[in-house]
Amino acid sequence: MFAEIDFLGAFMPAIAVWSVAVLPVFAIADALLTKTGFYRLFWHAPLVRFALLVCTFCAGGLLLSIN
Numbered sequence: 365m366f367a368e369i370d371f372l373g374a375f376m377p378a379i380a381v382w383s384v385a386v387l388p389v390f391a392i393a394d395a396l397l398t399k400t401g402f403y404r405l406f407w408h409a410p411l412v413r414f415a416l417l418v419c420t421f422c423a424g425g426l427l428l429s430i431n
Contacts, residue, residue, distance in 0.1 A: 386424035
């Protein structure tokens with residue numbers, strides 16, 4: 365069964381809350397990796413950024429779903 369959260373009278377899926385919770389973590393990690401020049405090591409930097417977003421999203425979802 366899908367989890368839903370009541371937000372101002374509207375039901376939102378829990379995945380939306382997970383994505384909002386993970387965005388600041390991703391932004392900080394992305395800024396640090398950009399400053400250090402980490403993305404210059406890769407052929408396709410946007411693909412690496414997307415992979416980082418997916419990894420942080422999955423890690424955040426796993427951390428938030430632990431009861």
